[in-house]
Amino acid sequence: MRPRPAGTRVIIMRACDTRRHRHRLHGLRRRLRAVLHRMVQEEALADPIGFAEDVGELCDAAAAVQTQEDAVLRRQCILDEIHEVEAALERIQRGTYGRCERCGGPIGQSRMRAVPFTRFCLGCEQELERPGVSERIVEAAG
Numbered sequence: 001m002r003p004r005p006a007g008t009r010v011i012i013m014r015a016c017d018t019r020r021h022r023h024r025l026h027g028l029r030r031r032l033r034a035v036l037h038r039m040v041q042e043e044a045l046a047d048p049i050g051f052a053e054d055v056g057e058l059c060d061a062a063a064a065v066q067t068q069e070d071a072v073l074r075r076q077c078i079l080d081e082i083h084e085v086e087a088a089l090e091r092i093q094r095g096t097y098g099r100c101e102r103c104g105g106p107i108g109q110s111r112m113r114a115v116p117f118t119r120f121c122l123g124c125e126q127e128l129e130r131p132g133v134s135e136r137i138v139e140a141a142g
């Protein structure tokens with residue numbers, strides 16, 4: 001057998017698995033968008049944060065600011081997730097879905113089932129999560 005030339009596409013996922021993942025990703029994106037939509041509506045309905053009238057209310061105001069910051073963080077988190085789902089759908093189209101973006105190896109079916117939009121195999125993910133390693137491979141790739 002001849003060695004496989006560099007760049008040859010390796011089948012990392014069967015077509016039926018890819019279809020199933022694509023279906024899941026579409027469903028996930030729909031749900032995330034619905035959650036986001038609901039959050040934006042709820043925030044629009046929420047009372048704006050007023051100024052504390054006396055010192056005793058400062059704590060309430062601080063709590064309200066905290067709640068608002070939490071909401072912003074949650075919304076950002078959902079936006080990030082939608083972005084990841086869309087990136088995964090693009091990888092399906094390019095035929096690289098299921099391949100680790102760091103080491104190039106297969107990500108593995110059980111991990112793909114657990115996190116259908118993951119970019120990395122478990123080993124790489126764990127390494128990337130160590131402080132100081134990760135930063136922005138994601139941005140470099142995008």
Ligand SMILES: [Zn+2]
Nearest residue numbers: 100103121124
């Ligand atoms: Zn890897």
